[in-house]
Amino acid sequence: MRNISDTIARLSAVHARAAGSGERNDAHLSEITGFGSNPGALRAWLYLPENLTRQAALVVVLHGCTQNAASYDHGSGWSDLAAEHGFAVLFPEQQRANNAGLCFNWFVPGDIRRDSGEAMSIRQMIEAVVVTHGLDRKRIFVTGLSAGGAMAAVMLADYPELFAGGAIIAGLAYGTASTITEAFDRMRGHGGQSRTDLQRLLRAASPHKGPWPRLSLWQGSADKTVVPANADAVLAQWESVHKLGEKPTRIENINGRTRKIWSDSKGRDVVETFTIAGMGHGTPLQTGGGDGLGKAGPFMLDVGISSTRHIARFWELTKPDVRGKAKAEVASPAALQSFAPEEKPRAARIDPTPERANARGAADGFSKVIVDALRAAGLMR
Numbered sequence: 535m536r537n538i539s540d541t542i543a544r545l546s547a548v549h550a551r552a553a554g555s556g557e558r559n560d561a562h563l564s565e566i567t568g569f570g571s572n573p574g575a576l577r578a579w580l581y582l583p584e585n586l587t588r589q590a591a592l593v594v595v596l597h598g599c600t601q602n603a604a605s606y607d608h609g610s611g612w613s614d615l616a617a618e619h620g621f622a623v624l625f626p627e628q629q630r631a632n633n634a635g636l637c638f639n640w641f642v643p644g645d646i647r648r649d650s651g652e653a654m655s656i657r658q659m660i661e662a663v664v665v666t667h668g669l670d671r672k673r674i675f676v677t678g679l680s681a682g683g684a685m686a687a688v689m690l691a692d693y694p695e696l697f698a699g700g701a702i703i704a705g706l707a708y709g710t711a712s713t714i715t716e717a718f719d720r721m722r723g724h725g726g727q728s729r730t731d732l733q734r735l736l737r738a739a740s741p742h743k744g745p746w747p748r749l750s751l752w753q754g755s756a757d758k759t760v761v762p763a764n765a766d767a768v769l770a771q772w773e774s775v776h777k778l779g780e781k782p783t784r785i786e787n788i789n790g791r792t793r794k795i796w797s798d799s800k801g802r803d804v805v806e807t808f809t810i811a812g813m814g815h816g817t818p819l820q821t822g823g824g825d826g827l828g829k830a831g832p833f834m835l836d837v838g839i840s841s842t843r844h845i846a847r848f849w850e851l852t853k854p855d856v857r858g859k860a861k862a863e864v865a866s867p868a869a870l871q872s873f874a875p876e877e878k879p880r881a882a883r884i885d886p887t888p889e890r891a892n893a894r895g896a897a898d899g900f901s902k903v904i905v906d907a908l909r910a911a912g913l914m915r
Contacts, residue, residue, distance in 0.1 A: 562613060563604060563625065570658030574639075574651045577627040578659040579603040581613040582667065587620040589670040591851055594624045594660060596678030596685050598704075598833055599637040603627040606679065609834030610817055610842050611827035619852045621673075624663055626656050640684035640706065641717040648692040648740050656689060660696070675849050677701035677750075679817050679833065680760060684708075687768060691739035694746050694775075699849040701750040703817050703841060704760045707767040709735035723763040732771040746775045748804045750845050754813030754835075762809065769807060776804045789820070789839040806848055813837050 563579040593616070597606035603625035607613050616623045628636045638645075638652060645651030664671060674697055678686035683705020690700040691708035710726055711717040719725050727735065749772055753765035773780070782794040788808075796805040810818050816833035820826055820840040827843055830836040846852040 563607070566624075566659060566662065569662035570655070572655045572658065574645055574653070574655035575629060575632055576652055576655045576659075577603075577629060579625040579627060580663060581607070581616055581623040581625070583613075583617040583620055583622075585617070585620045586622060586667070589668065591621040591673035591675070592624060592660070592663060592669045593621060593846075593851070594626065594656065594674070594676040594686075594689070596626060596638060596656075596676070596682030597628070597636075598678070598680035598682050599635045601636065601679075601682075601833070605831075606682070606817075606834075609819070609828050609831050610679075611819075611829075611840070612842055614827060615842055615846060615852070619846070621851065622663065622667060622669055624659060626659060637681035638678075638685035640681055640688055641711040641713065643712050646685075646688045646692070646709070652685070653688055653692050656685075657693060657696070673698050673851070675699045675701075675851065677703070677845060678705065679703045680705065680815065683760075690747055690749070691736050694740060694742045695744065697747040699748040699750070701752070701841075701845040701848075702765075702768055703752040704754065704757055704764075704815055705768065706760065706764045707732055707735075707771045708739060710764075710767065720764065721760050723761040726763075726767060729770045729773075732767060733774040736771050736775060746772075746804075748802075748849070749776075749806075750848050751805070751807040752810070752818060752841050752845075753808070754810050754815060754818075756812050757815045759815035765807065765809070769805070772805060778805060782807075788844065789825075791839050803848070808839075808841070808844075810837055810839070817841055 563581055566578040566580050569578060593612060595603075595606065595610070595612050597603060607623070607625060612623050626638075628638050630636060632652075633639055640646060642651065646653055648654075649657070660674065663669065664674070676686045676689050676697055677700065678684070680703070683702040685705075686700055686702050687705055687708045690697055706720055707727075710732070711720045716725070749768075751765050751768055753762050755762055772778075776796065776798060778796045778798075783797040783803075784795050786793045786795065791808055791810060794807045795803050798804045808818070813835055816835040817828075818839050818841040819828045819830060819834055819836045820838050820843075821828060821830055821836045825840050825843050827840045828834065843852070
C-alpha cells in the first residue's frame with residue numbers, strides 16, 4: 535500500500551490528540567434505536583430543539599474519522615444553529631467494530647450501494663425520524679466532513695430524490711474508490727476516474743431521473759489529507775446532472791473568501807464552492823463575532839468563516855421568511871417526490887439507556903486491514 539507509514543503516523547498523532555480531549559459530551563443528544571434492520575450497524579443520535587417547528591426541516595450530519603456524533607456537533611455547532619431556527623438534526627455515528635478509525639466506509643462497495651450497508655442504515659434512520667416527528671420531507675439535507683463528506687456524497691448519489699441539498703467538506707467523489715489502497719490514493723490525488731466516468735458513476739447510483747439536490751463544496755487549499763483535487767472531482771461529477779458550464783455564473787466575496795456559484799437555467803443557485811486559502815484538513819469555523827458558532831479543535835478550524843451558518847443559508851434553511859414561503863419555493867424539486875423505502879421502518883424510539891447496535895466483526899474484510907495496521911503501530915491492543 536502506498537505510503538501506509540505516513541498514514542499510520544498521522545493516525546497516531548490524531549489518536550494522541552483525541553486521548554486528551556476529554557469525555558464525549560452528548561447530553562443534549564438522544565440515541566435512536568429500532569429504526570430498521572440497520573445493515574451497516576451504525577448508531578444514530580438526534581437533536582430536537584424545544585422550538586421545533588411544525589413540519590420542521592431535517593439536517594443529517596456525518597462526522598469525520600476519529601470523531602463521533604457529539605464531538606463533531608460540539609465543533610461545528612449544528613445543534614446550536616438548530617436551536618436558533620427550530621429544525622431537527624440527525625447524527626449517524628460509526629462504530630469502531632466497523633472501522634477502526636471511526637470512518638464511515640465510503641469506499642466499501644457493500645456500504646455505498648443504494649439500499650445496502652451503511653447507506654441503507656442512514657436512509658432508515660432518516661425515514662424513522664421523519665415519520666416519528668412529522669418532519670418536512672421536502673426539506674431534508676445532508677452534510678459531512680472528510681470520510682463523512684464522502685459518505686454525504688454517497689447519500690446524495692444513492693438517494694437524490696430524498697435530499698433538497700447537500701454539503702461536502704473536504705470529501706471525495708462518489709464511487710471514486712473501492713479498496714483501501716484506492717481510497718488512500720484518491721485522498722492524495724493519485725489516479726482517479728475521468729470526468730465522463732465520474733458522471734457515469736453518479737447517474738448509475740440510482741434510478742433517479744428528476745432534478746437533483748443543490749450542492750455546497752468546501753475545501754482547504756493546504757489540505758494534505760484530502761487534497762484539493764478531490765473537490766474538483768466532486769464538482770466535475772455534478773456538472774452533468776445540473777447541466778452546468780465549467781465557468782461559474784458569478785463570483786462573490788464572503789468574509790474575505792471567494793465563493794463561486796453556478797445557477798441553473800431558471801436562475802436558481804444550485805452549486806457553490808469555497809476554497810479556503812491556507813486551510814488544512816477540517817471544517818471551516820468562525821467562533822467569534824456576530825456569526826460565531828461552534829468550537830475550534832482537531833479538524834475544526836477557526837478560519838474566520840462559519841461553513842455551518844453559510845451552508846444553512848445556501849439551503850435556504852435559516853432565512854427569516856423560510857417557513858412562510860410556499861414549500862415548493864423552499865425545497866429542491868428533487869425532494870418533492872415521495873420517499874418509499876423497500877423496507878417499512880419502525881418508528882424511532884428515544885431510549886435514555888440506549889442499546890448498542892449490532893456491530894459487524896472487526897476482523898471482517900476491509901476493517902481487518904485497518905485494524906492490523908493500527909495494532910502494528912501500537913494504536914490498538
